[in-house]
Amino acid sequence: MTSAQLTPLETGLLPTTFDIKLRLRHKLTCCLVTLLPMAGLSAQDEDASEFPDDVEFGGAFLNPDGLNPDASNSDGFDGSSFDSSAFDDTMFDGADLFNTEVETPNNFRFQLSQQTVAHISRHRYKTPADNTETQHRGLENNRFGLNIRYQNPFAAGWLLQSSAQLRAYLPGDYERDSPGRDGWEWRLNELFVQRSGAQNSFSFGRQTIVWGETIGMSVLDVINTTEYRDLTIIDIEDARLNQWLAVWDHFSDSGNWSSFINLYPEFDPVPVTGSPLFPQPLQVKGQTLRLGSYDRDKELFEVGTRWNRTLTGGDIAIMAARLYENTLRYTLPEDGSNHAQIHINDFALLGFTANRAIDRLLLTFDLAYSHGLLTDTLRQVPDGAGGTAWLPGYDRQDRVSVAAGFEYGISATRQISLGIQAQRFIDLPEDSATRQWRQRDAEGNALLRYSHSLRNEELMLSATAQVALDGDEILLNLAADYRLSDAWEVTGQLILTRAADDSAIYFLERDVRAGLTLSWSF
Numbered sequence: 001m002t003s004a005q006l007t008p009l010e011t012g013l014l015p016t017t018f019d020i021k022l023r024l025r026h027k028l029t030c031c032l033v034t035l036l037p038m039a040g041l042s043a044q045d046e047d048a049s050e051f052p053d054d055v056e057f058g059g060a061f062l063n064p065d066g067l068n069p070d071a072s073n074s075d076g077f078d079g080s081s082f083d084s085s086a087f088d089d090t091m092f093d094g095a096d097l098f099n100t101e102v103e104t105p106n107n108f109r110f111q112l113s114q115q116t117v118a119h120i121s122r123h124r125y126k127t128p129a130d131n132t133e134t135q136h137r138g139l140e141n142n143r144f145g146l147n148i149r150y151q152n153p154f155a156a157g158w159l160l161q162s163s164a165q166l167r168a169y170l171p172g173d174y175e176r177d178s179p180g181r182d183g184w185e186w187r188l189n190e191l192f193v194q195r196s197g198a199q200n201s202f203s204f205g206r207q208t209i210v211w212g213e214t215i216g217m218s219v220l221d222v223i224n225t226t227e228y229r230d231l232t233i234i235d236i237e238d239a240r241l242n243q244w245l246a247v248w249d250h251f252s253d254s255g256n257w258s259s260f261i262n263l264y265p266e267f268d269p270v271p272v273t274g275s276p277l278f279p280q281p282l283q284v285k286g287q288t289l290r291l292g293s294y295d296r297d298k299e300l301f302e303v304g305t306r307w308n309r310t311l312t313g314g315d316i317a318i319m320a321a322r323l324y325e326n327t328l329r330y331t332l333p334e335d336g337s338n339h340a341q342i343h344i345n346d347f348a349l350l351g352f353t354a355n356r357a358i359d360r361l362l363l364t365f366d367l368a369y370s371h372g373l374l375t376d377t378l379r380q381v382p383d384g385a386g387g388t389a390w391l392p393g394y395d396r397q398d399r400v401s402v403a404a405g406f407e408y409g410i411s412a413t414r415q416i417s418l419g420i421q422a423q424r425f426i427d428l429p430e431d432s433a434t435r436q437w438r439q440r441d442a443e444g445n446a447l448l449r450y451s452h453s454l455r456n457e458e459l460m461l462s463a464t465a466q467v468a469l470d471g472d473e474i475l476l477n478l479a480a481d482y483r484l485s486d487a488w489e490v491t492g493q494l495i496l497t498r499a500a501d502d503s504a505i506y507f508l509e510r511d512v513r514a515g516l517t518l519s520w521s522f
Contacts, residue, residue: 107152117141117515125509139172159194201249206242213364217419219401229275255309262302287338314356347372360409368401472500491517
């Protein structure tokens with residue numbers, strides 16, 4: 001994604017690309033809410049610090065029966081655009097659902113939850129147009145949720161898996177009065193069938209593809225589309241949207257291959273106006289700009305393959321793909337209407353990953369080279385009156401992105417992790433007729449997380465700090481997760497944010513949110 005900042009449209013300047021700010025905000029929120037799961041590491045995460053032999057260090061379990069690693073690593077709520085604080089994926093942990101030799105009298109799992117999140121501080125912030133606005137105290141999320149997951153190993157080597165969700169928006173929730181929702185919403189997340197053998201596995205249906213090693217910061221986790229609405233605890237698994245994919249995995253002593261084809265690529269949904277991350281609609285000369293979705297006028301496809309090999313104490317992988325950028329690009333309309341023009345972009349991706357386990361320490365590294373990404377520019381052209389004007393445009397450029405981090409098990413009950421992501425475009429044009437908007441030499445984010453489990457893992461405390469490398473955005477999340485029983489769980493959270501005036505998330509300056517979620521799993 002590009003990450004340049006747009007000069008405010010409200011200033012009345014000549015038309016220019018406004019999607020720069022949208023894309024920057026999307027990129028920042030991807031990082032801000034990527035690694036804020038259920039108030040701390042799950043028991044599965046803590047067990048991973050011991051690095052058992054049957055676990056691939058990239059995070060996917062290597063199933064001796066040849067099950068698709070991506071499918072077995074999914075949590076069943078991959079298509080959710082809502083808060084994982086409302087739905088804990090650890091309720092679905094365990095390999096029994098994938099083992100045809102184990103009797104599974106009930107293939108359904110359910111989770112009911114009630115979530116409440118509110119602003120607890122009244123604060124002011126400056127808009128890009130240099131106006132001052134006020135964020136008042138009050139309720140933001142008040143919703144009831146139902147998540148359903150179905151897994152059925154209906155025959156030897158066969159697996160059927162699906163998941164769905166329902167949300168009912170109660171009074172006070174910002175989504176309650178959203179047009180077209182009628183106070184509730186539902187979604188089919190997963191629906192795929194998988195055939196596995198000794199060395200090969202094939203799956204088809206709605207599912208996800210996960211590449212990369214660095215938790216929350218991977219520069220290679222760009223295949224799945226995503227949607228973010230809320231600024232509350234949310235795990236990347238709950239933001240990924242499944243697509244219709246055919247996936248083939250081949251396992252051998254010389255390394256494992258995983259290939260996919262997507263004959264109907266989708267794009268990130270249009271931002272929901274009025275949501276916490278997009279509180280105000282874009283305005284141009286007093287008109288609300290309508291973004292819209294891509295109306296297909298040609299056949300699209302995505303394809304990719306990945307090879308990985310497990311070594312002593314770690315593994316390495318190389319990958320290549322032909323993809324479309326998940327986030328649509330917009331430019332201002334040229335026909336005088338308020339409908340923005342939509343642009344899509346295909347590019348080539350080459351990647352390399354590696355990790356190394358040293359006792360309780362796991363080191364991770366991701367490298368991505370993207371060829372043919374569109375970069376936002378302003379071009380100086382004659383204005384017809386003897387002067388010049390700056391008009392929006394795009395250039396195709398190449399980008400190098402790097403992510404690195406570590407996970408360290410301080411003890412059996414405490415764990416710390418750090419991830420850093422940086423990227424830069426290479427060989428940007430420097431001619432005087434083209435001005436790149438905030439295409440800095442390098443930019444990125446850092447994510448630091450600490451968790452501590454108490455009372456035999458009944459209570460989990462965690463702290464997560466997300467910081468932009470330029471210091472313009474800072475998020476601190478404090479969370480506590482308490483298991484009342486095997487079925488009941490309560491989660492509390494406190495989220496504090498800081499943002500510079502020229503940041504894409506300027507409206508989160510000195511923002512404080514608090515939330516409480518009660519869930520019942522059966």
